[in-house]
Amino acid sequence: MSETTRYDVVVIGGGPAGSTLAGLLAKRGRSVLVLERESFPRYHIGESLVTGMIPVMEELGVVDELEARFQRKTGINLVWGKDPQPWRTDFSATGGVYDHSWHVRRDEFDQILLENARKLGATVLEQARVDDVVQDADGTVTGVVYTHGGKKQQVSAAYTVDASGQNRVVTRKLTDVTFQEDLRNVAVWTYFERFTPLEAPEDILVEAIDGGGWMWGIPLSDTELSLGYVLPATQLAEATAQGRSRTDVFLEGLAGSRIARTMVDPADAGEMRTARDWSHISERFHGPGWVAVGDAACFIDPLFSSGVWLGTSGAWMASRALDAVLDEPGSEEQALGRFEATYQQLYNDILAYVRFFMDPNRLREEYMERAQGVGRMYIENSRVGFISLISGIKALPELVSFDPMGVEGIQEVMQDRAARAEAAKAAKGGDGEPAEPGTETDAAAVAAPVG
Numbered sequence: 001m002s003e004t005t006r007y008d009v010v011v012i013g014g015g016p017a018g019s020t021l022a023g024l025l026a027k028r029g030r031s032v033l034v035l036e037r038e039s040f041p042r043y044h045i046g047e048s049l050v051t052g053m054i055p056v057m058e059e060l061g062v063v064d065e066l067e068a069r070f071q072r073k074t075g076i077n078l079v080w081g082k083d084p085q086p087w088r089t090d091f092s093a094t095g096g097v098y099d100h101s102w103h104v105r106r107d108e109f110d111q112i113l114l115e116n117a118r119k120l121g122a123t124v125l126e127q128a129r130v131d132d133v134v135q136d137a138d139g140t141v142t143g144v145v146y147t148h149g150g151k152k153q154q155v156s157a158a159y160t161v162d163a164s165g166q167n168r169v170v171t172r173k174l175t176d177v178t179f180q181e182d183l184r185n186v187a188v189w190t191y192f193e194r195f196t197p198l199e200a201p202e203d204i205l206v207e208a209i210d211g212g213g214w215m216w217g218i219p220l221s222d223t224e225l226s227l228g229y230v231l232p233a234t235q236l237a238e239a240t241a242q243g244r245s246r247t248d249v250f251l252e253g254l255a256g257s258r259i260a261r262t263m264v265d266p267a268d269a270g271e272m273r274t275a276r277d278w279s280h281i282s283e284r285f286h287g288p289g290w291v292a293v294g295d296a297a298c299f300i301d302p303l304f305s306s307g308v309w310l311g312t313s314g315a316w317m318a319s320r321a322l323d324a325v326l327d328e329p330g331s332e333e334q335a336l337g338r339f340e341a342t343y344q345q346l347y348n349d350i351l352a353y354v355r356f357f358m359d360p361n362r363l364r365e366e367y368m369e370r371a372q373g374v375g376r377m378y379i380e381n382s383r384v385g386f387i388s389l390i391s392g393i394k395a396l397p398e399l400v401s402f403d404p405m406g407v408e409g410i411q412e413v414m415q416d417r418a419a420r421a422e423a424a425k426a427a428k429g430g431d432g433e434p435a436e437p438g439t440e441t442d443a444a445a446v447a448a449p450v451g
Helices: 016-027 051-060 063-069 106-119 233-241 246-255 307-327 329-357 364-372 382-390 393-400 410-427
Strands: 005-012 032-036 071-073 075-079 087-090 101-103 123-126 128-135 141-148 151-162 177-179 185-192 204-208 214-221 224-232 273-276 280-282 290-292
Touching: 005 016, 005 141, 005 307, 016 032, 016 051, 016 106, 016 307, 032 106, 032 128, 032 141, 032 151, 051 063, 051 101, 051 307, 051 393, 063 106, 071 214, 075 382, 087 382, 101 214, 106 123, 128 151, 151 307, 185 233, 185 246, 224 233, 224 246, 233 246, 280 329, 290 307, 307 329, 307 393, 329 364, 329 382, 329 393, 364 382, 382 393
Parallel strands: 005 032, 005 151, 032 123, 075 204, 151 290
Antiparallel strands: 071 101, 075 087, 128 141, 141 151, 177 280, 185 224, 185 273, 204 214, 214 224
16 A cells, blocks of 8 residues: 555545535635546536526636536426426525526536546546545544545545545445335436427426326437436336336336426437435534535435536535634634534435425415425515525525634524434334335346436
8 A cells, every 4th residue: 555645635536526625725825636436528417507606606606608518408397296287486586696406417517526626626536546544543434445546545634525426435335314104216217319408498397107106308409308207216117017117117107297208209319327215314414524515414205406506616615614624623613613513504404395395286375385494594576485495596505604613603503413313222122224215126127226
């Protein structure tokens, strides 16, 4: 093993959350090493972004490139609830400066962020596999052992950030995870080169399907539509046991739609892809010497395209918290405790609303009225409250003003953290981490997360 090198922060994973955190810390003059196990560009799903992540993209300096490279996304076209007609809500309804986001090809988008982290000063190693997490006698994480270019090396850092996605390199070892049992879903999707666009051609389609589940339709360009079917993992497992293929299941979902089926010819479907999207949250987002962001910390059903927003928002806050702690080492519990509490609140807010929305038998106004009361802001107009919540705009004041060293509310943060730890312990009956979701689908169906 080669001689140990040292950085302020080592980041495991170069996806959106890891690249965002690395870029922001490097921009502040911190020494950062990113260890990415794959070689970019690489394929990934999670192609539709929301406006709530634009401010952090502005801070990273990549908005102009996103605007030049990708299809605009101006709103959401929904086929959901008791109302027989599709209904639309658009980002401009919030009245702010962010009237659109983008539909992106994730291989390109993720590479933009990773290259930007390099440009801002982070050291980035691709095809670098983390083999072990290094801890001292007290259990504090002090770095990692990794293999790159056929050589095993060790790096030490004041903080190790787990941005490794569903691999959860650090959190799998050092904290428990809770899977949302009612949201153990699987996505089956493909691409169409020919399609009929929606009336608002830049919208994403979100459509409830007769028989269970829902479909997305994402226009990546004038000649490419991403179309996916999200359904309970048990439903796919039952279909597989009956001898039906993933293509059969996808086409059954398409046939059960009202709008999606009018957009494409089933005969034009490309190769079917399958991935799990089991919503989960880690009990802790930080510990001695480590922090978690992105899917390594938490993941939520992609119904509202919140995955990249949630991950980059967590990274945005974590970068400020780590910057503060590196300046004042004794402030870890306050700064990282505030980061964790705020990040988990973002997750819990959107989780609560997704659960409410998942019932496709409510009236449109019920969905909108419930959105008003979620989070810490109250918006009088229910339609504005709905789009503000699902676009991430509603959380922006708290994110933009996030101060890891603020004294206001710190006692409540610590009490909330202790209460959550006790509740998690009681729920598990004192046992350790629950088993990972099992083999209720074929191996290909659990190969990668959605989001």
